[in-house]
Amino acid sequence: MRVRALYNDGRRAATHRVTVAIDETGLIVMTGDERRVALWPAGRLRLVERPPGRGPFRVACAEIDGRLTFAAPVLENLHEYYPRLPDREGIDLLGWAKMAGWAAGALIFLLVAFNLATAGLARQAAALVPQAAASALGDRLAGQIVASLAEREARPVDAMTCAQPEALAALGELLGILAQGPGREVGFAVRAIDTAEADLLALPGGQILLSGGAVAAAGDAETLAGLLAHQIGHVALDHPTARLLRTDPAGTLFALTADGAAGGAFSASLAVQLRRLPHEDGAERAADRFAVQLLNHVGVVAGPYAAWRATGSAVPGPGFTTLHPTDADDAEALRRSGIGQYAALAPERWQALAGLCR
Template identity: 30%
Template sequence: MTVAAGSYFDGQSAARHKVEVRIENDATLVLTGATLPQPQHWPLDRLRALADQPGVDGLTVTLFSEEGDESPREPARLTLRDGEMNARIRRLCPDLHRRDVSRGTWGRVIRYATLATAAVLLMLFVILPRMADTLADLIPVEKEIAFGKSITLQIERALGATDLGDLHCEGPEGQAALDKMLTRLTADQTLEYDLDVTVFDHPMLNAFAAPGGQVIIMRGLLDQASGPDTVAAVLAHEIGHVERRDPTRHALRTVGSAGLLSMVLGDFSGGTIAALLGEQLLRASYTREAEADADGFALDMLNAADIDSSGMAEFFEKLEKLEGGLPEVAAYFATHPASAARAQRARDNAARNDNATPALSPAEWQALKNICG
């Protein structure tokens, strides 16, 4: 019978007891010592090694207990430095290094995780959107404009620009045609913002509004549009989003969501949040209500300018046919989901407008298409 010397700590006092340790029937560790009130019997199947071990050959163990807190271990511990005894214990105790948790712990973990997830979702989808809606109405216009300019800078960088303005298309004849289209759309309109409309030299079929009255049209939209009326319709739609402050609401929601997620998942730098904000705005997905309101705003603006809304219908119908066929089309669908109902609404509107004339002359339309050179 192997007998080894060890050190026993009862966990109730600082006393260190010198004990002799032996194994009975390959099932029980028996501890005896002059200072122990009675022998201790530790079942080997309940033996657990502690994380802090005394050197390479040493072994410190305790007992698994169903009672107690989240770490179900007895307070007493035993330290052995006998290599033969320790090897035998390791051989007879397959659960020696098992990490135990108290009964019901996983249920509590799942319950707390579920509550935490529900709280985060409540913040993301209920509280933050309502706060963003309120803040969007409170931000001064000049602050909103500066906010929008910083976002468009991030979008330019996301699209490959090194410096602000690298993607701006400024062909003089094309710019004159764009200005003419904007002037015609906004004539006699009472708008809250001084609109700043820019064409980016990028093949993506997209157009979007940024906070503070800024509207960006991608060259890909000019390349894919069937005529100036289509571009006028898209521009009017984005102006509708501007007037509703939809981009500002969306940006504030994104900032709030990024800040909340940074606390949950780990800190983001300010630059990372800004880049994320630009990417989210570029692919902003507004609610069906916001899209319907922007459509209605665009139709009213087109009617007031005597521009045929058939271009809007044709654009929606073309997107329906192209969806999935061209990678860049997906970008526009991410922000402006086309539907047969929206196209039909535009056609019905066009049928009621007998005075419509093209938004631009053929020469002006060609100049606009060539604005990026």
């Protein structure tokens, strides 16, 4: 069978639309004119990450540079041909799910043994949370946040998803560039939500909520690239889970380990906290440093993002103002450390992205 995908050869930041032929022997990557670009043997395929929800996922090939990004439904097709497709460490993902129970139990022991009121201990504990458990919690939190927005705006939940193909394609291009920065193995997926509120929020497990209002408030592709890089930094450093463990250890533990209605009740409370409580200052500065390193690595100018950090308090919306307070000194330090010289997107691609959810 053949499917569409985005291909990065691992040597340049650019991604390209390709056709991928899938059979028992492996993946054949081809350009639109049927020219073969790469052949990835089945036995060397690795799932880089399984993102939360129904977002895109990436596949790599051992000992070969490059990444393929597929739409979520293709994962079922790959599993038909390769039933035990391993993750990047060669560990069966089903095994991780089985480990989640006892790992969560070990985490409970740690939380009983230590007081997680300090950010340092919370971050250490967050790093021990199995990815499967964090992703499941992130999925529930995302659903509850979107449902809350839909209720406030008196709209169906299904209407909260941005569906403009050209804008989503431009967003995919920007994310493809950012995915080549430091921590490129970090699993993250951006979910575009249709609301005028300027929300941009990283959740446990790697899901990032991006609203149409946030894109409009950013004003240009370079500022948006910096804001997204900042959220990717939070994901890479386990800040969303650490923040919940620091502010509500018991509720977070129950939400991570409980299923059904019980888990949903605890995660509903956590969803409210995530949108209201800021990261501690050390986490914000660490995410800023990560963001500038990422922008420098992919060559994108950091000045517009630094300028936003100095003046962003004028932007409405809980996702921007309370979670990302401004700091002129920090902004100047970011500006000085930026060495990128290029635009994040071509002007016409930014115009397409600026129409997200309109």
